Amino acid sequence: MSFRNLPLAIDHERDKSTLFTPEIRAAIDKHIAKYPSEWRQSAVMPALTLVQDANGGWLTQALMDDIAVYLDMPPMSVYEVATFYGMYDLEPQGRHKVCVCNSISCMLQGSEELIEHVEHKYGVKPGETTADGRFTLKEVECLGACRDAPAVLLDKTYHEKLSPDALDKLIDDLE
Amino acid sequence: MVESQNTQNQNSVCFRTMHLDEAVRHTLESYRGIGGYAQWERILRERPDPNDLIEEMKISNLRGRGGAGFPTGLKWSFMPRNAPGQKYIVCNSDEGEPGTCKDRDILRYNPHQLIEGMAIAGYCIGATAGYNYIRGEFYEPIARFEGALEEAYAAGLIGKDIQGSGIDFDCYSHMGAGAYICGEETALLESIEGKKGQPRFKPPFPAQYGLFGKPTTINNTESLASVPVILEKGGKWFLEQGRPNNGGLKLFSVSGHVNNPNNFEVPMGTPFRALLEMSGGVKDGKALKAVIPGGSSVPVVPGDLMMDVDMDYDSIAKAGSMLGSGAVIVIAEGTCMVKVLYNLSHFYMHESCGQCTPCREGTGWLARVLHRILDGEGRLEDLGLLDSVAGRIGGRTICALGDAAAMPVQSFLKHYRHEFAYMIEHGRSMMAA
Numbered sequence: 001m002s003f004r005n006l007p008l009a010i011d012h013e014r015d016k017s018t019l020f021t022p023e024i025r026a027a028i029d030k031h032i033a034k035y036p037s038e039w040r041q042s043a044v045m046p047a048l049t050l051v052q053d054a055n056g057g058w059l060t061q062a063l064m065d066d067i068a069v070y071l072d073m074p075p076m077s078v079y080e081v082a083t084f085y086g087m088y089d090l091e092p093q094g095r096h097k098v099c100v101c102n103s104i105s106c107m108l109q110g111s112e113e114l115i116e117h118v119e120h121k122y123g124v125k126p127g128e129t130t131a132d133g134r135f136t137l138k139e140v141e142c143l144g145a146c147r148d149a150p151a152v153l154l155d156k157t158y159h160e161k162l163s164p165d166a167l168d169k170l171i172d173d174l175e
Numbered sequence: 176m177v178e179s180q181n182t183q184n185q186n187s188v189c190f191r192t193m194h195l196d197e198a199v200r201h202t203l204e205s206y207r208g209i210g211g212y213a214q215w216e217r218i219l220r221e222r223p224d225p226n227d228l229i230e231e232m233k234i235s236n237l238r239g240r241g242g243a244g245f246p247t248g249l250k251w252s253f254m255p256r257n258a259p260g261q262k263y264i265v266c267n268s269d270e271g272e273p274g275t276c277k278d279r280d281i282l283r284y285n286p287h288q289l290i291e292g293m294a295i296a297g298y299c300i301g302a303t304a305g306y307n308y309i310r311g312e313f314y315e316p317i318a319r320f321e322g323a324l325e326e327a328y329a330a331g332l333i334g335k336d337i338q339g340s341g342i343d344f345d346c347y348s349h350m351g352a353g354a355y356i357c358g359e360e361t362a363l364l365e366s367i368e369g370k371k372g373q374p375r376f377k378p379p380f381p382a383q384y385g386l387f388g389k390p391t392t393i394n395n396t397e398s399l400a401s402v403p404v405i406l407e408k409g410g411k412w413f414l415e416q417g418r419p420n421n422g423g424l425k426l427f428s429v430s431g432h433v434n435n436p437n438n439f440e441v442p443m444g445t446p447f448r449a450l451l452e453m454s455g456g457v458k459d460g461k462a463l464k465a466v467i468p469g470g471s472s473v474p475v476v477p478g479d480l481m482m483d484v485d486m487d488y489d490s491i492a493k494a495g496s497m498l499g500s501g502a503v504i505v506i507a508e509g510t511c512m513v514k515v516l517y518n519l520s521h522f523y524m525h526e527s528c529g530q531c532t533p534c535r536e537g538t539g540w541l542a543r544v545l546h547r548i549l550d551g552e553g554r555l556e557d558l559g560l561l562d563s564v565a566g567r568i569g570g571r572t573i574c575a576l577g578d579a580a581a582m583p584v585q586s587f588l589k590h591y592r593h594e595f596a597y598m599i600e601h602g603r604s605m606m607a608a
C-alpha cells in the first residue's frame with residue numbers, strides 16, 4: 001500500500017507549560033485526550049478555535065507558532081490548517097461576526113437583500129469591519145439551516161428566517 | 176399503497192422523539208422513555224453474532240443517507256472485523272451540501288439515538304471507538320451531542336467493559352471549522368488527523384486504511400441514527416415502509432420557495448406532490464418552475480416533470496436526477512435560472528480543495544463565465560464553453576466534488592438553455608422581461 005499517514009511529531013524543545021493560559025491549556029488537553037497519544041496534532045482545529053476565541057476572534061502568526069509547539073507540529077502545518085478552513089481569521093476582526101449565508105436556499109429566500117441592506121446601512125462590504133469596530137460582515141456558504149432561510153450566524157448563535165428589519169434589531173443590540 | 180399507515184409512520188425513525196416536549200426531548204430520560212438503548216443493552220447482554228446484525232441491516236435495505244446511497248449493511252460487511260488492532264466508526268455530521276439541514280435536527284432533538292447507532296455499528300464492525308465529525312458552525316448541536324455523550328458515559332452506556340459485558344465503546348466529538356469538502360469521507364479523516372481537508376486517492380479504501388491508518392467505516396448521521404429502530408422493529412419492517420430497493424423512511428429537507436419549509440421524515444416513495452403539500456405549497460401561490468431534488472449537487476428537474484415523481488432513489492433517477500442527501504430545493508416560476516446556476520457554481524468554486532486541476536480550474540471557469548453572462552458580457556460561444564468545461568471535469572477528479580460541480584451546469588443548460596441564450600443576447604434576464 002502506497003498511502004501512509006504518520007503523525008508529524010516534531011519536538012520543538014520548548015517548555016509547553018508557559019504557552020497560553022492554564023485554562024486554554026486544560027481545554028486543549030481535553031481535546032488531545034480524545035485521540036491516540038501519538039496524534040496530538042488531531043487537536044489542532046479545536047486548539048485554533050480556542051486560541052482564536054481568546055484573542056478577540058483572530059489568529060496571529062505568533063499564536064499559530066505556539067500551537068505548533070504545543071501540538072508537536074511544524075509551524076507550516078498549522079498555517080496550512082488555519083488558511084484552509086473558513087472559520088479561522090488571520091486579520092483583526094470586529095467585536096462580533098455577522099455571517100450571512102449566501103447559498104442557494106437562502107438566496108431564494110432573500111439573503112441578497114440582507115447583505116445589501118447591511119452594506120448600505122453600516123457601510124461595510126463582506127469581509128470588512130464597521131468603523132466603530134462593532135462587527136465584521138461575512139458572506140458564508142450554506143450553514144445547514146436551509147429550511148430556516150435566510151440564515152445568519154451571529155458569533156455562535158443561529159438566527160433564522162430573518163428580514164432586514166429583524167437583522168437590524170439584532171445588530172442594534174450588539175455592543 | 177396503504178396511505179393511512181404510511182402517514183401514521185411519519186417521524187417514526189430518526190425523528191421519533193419529535194412529538195415529545197421540546198425542552199426535554201433530547202435527554203437520556205426522554206430517549207429511555209421511548210425504548211431507547213434497549214437494542215444496545217440487548218447486544219451487551221446477549222452478545223449476538225455481528226454477522227446476524229449486519230444481515231438484518233442488509234434486509235432493511237438502508238442506503239447511505241449522506242448522498243451516495245451505498246447500502247449500509249454491505250458497507251459494514253467490508254470491514255476486517257476480526258483483524259487485530261484498533262478499528263473506528265466515524266459519523267459524518269458535516270452537513271454542508273446546500274439545501275441539507277436534517278442532521279442538525281437529529282443532533283439537536285435525538286442525539287442519544289445517534290450514539291446508540293454508533294455503538295451498535297461499532298459492535299458490528301469490531302470498532303471500540305467512534306468519532307462524530309460535526310461542522311464547526313453547529314455550536315448548539317455540538318453542545319447537545321456532547322451533553323448526550325456525558326449522560327451516556329455517566330449512565331454506564333458507553334465506555335470500557337460496559338455493564339460488565341466485556342464490550343468497550345468510546346465515543347468522541349470532533350469539530351470542523353468551515354469547509355464543505357470535509358463532508359467527503361476521506362477529507363473528513365484527514366481533517367480529524369489535524370490536516371487540511373483534502374480527499375485521499377482511493378484505493379486504499381477506508382475499510383483497509385482509514386483514520387490513523389486503521390480500518391474505518393464512515394456513515395452519515397441519519398444512516399447511523401436509523402440503526403436502533405431497524406434492529407428494534409426488524410429489517411423487514413423498515414424495508415416495507417418504503418419500496419423494494421428503496422427501503423425505509425427518509426428525512427427530506429424542503430427549502431426554497433415553499434410556504435412552510437421544514438424537515439419531513441416520510442416513507443421512501445412518497446409522491447413529490449404530497450411532500451410539496453406538506454410544505455404548504457409553492458410560495459405566494461406561484462407555479463412550480465423547477466426542483467433540485469437531492470441537494471445542490473444533483474441535476475435540476477423541471478417542475479411539471481417533478482410533479483409526477485415519487486421520492487425514492489429509482490423514481491428520481493428515472494426523472495434524470497438523484498435523491499442525494501434528500502434536500503429538496505423548490506424553485507418558483509419567475510426565478511432567473513442563470514442566477515441560480517451562478518450561485519451553485521460559485522459555491523463549488525469556493526469549496527474546491529484545489530488538488531485536481533480539472534476541478535480547481537474548471538470550477539473557476541464555470542463561475543467566471545456565468546458571472547460574465549450575468550453581467551451582460553456573455554458571448555454566444557459561452558454556452559458551448561460551459562458545456563465543454565463541465566464535461567471535462569466530471570469523472571476526472573479524485574473526489575465527487577468535481578462531478579457535483581459539473582452536473583448542475585449540464586442539467587441547467589439542458590432544460591433552461593433559452594434563458595441563458597436570452598441573457599447573452601439581450602444582456603438582461605428573461606425573467607425581468
Ligand SMILES: Cc1cc2nc3c(=O)[nH]c(=O)nc-3n(C[C@H](O)[C@H](O)[C@H](O)COP(=O)(O)O)c2cc1C
Nearest residue numbers: 239240241267269270271358359360394395398575
Ligand atoms: C464534496 C462532498 C461532500 C460531502 N458531504 C457530505 C456531508 O456533509 N455529509 C455526509 O454524510 N456525507 C457527505 N458526503 C458523502 C460522504 O463522502 C460519504 O459517502 C458518506 O458520509 C457515507 O455515509 P453513508 O453511506 O451513511 O451515506 C460528501 C461527499 C462529497 C464528495
Ligand code: SF4
Nearest residue numbers: 528530531534572574
Ligand atoms: S475533485 Fe475538487 S474537491 Fe475533490 S479532491 Fe479534486 S480538487 Fe479537491
Ligand code: FES
Nearest residue numbers: 101106143145146
Ligand atoms: S443555503 Fe443557507 S443555510 Fe443552507
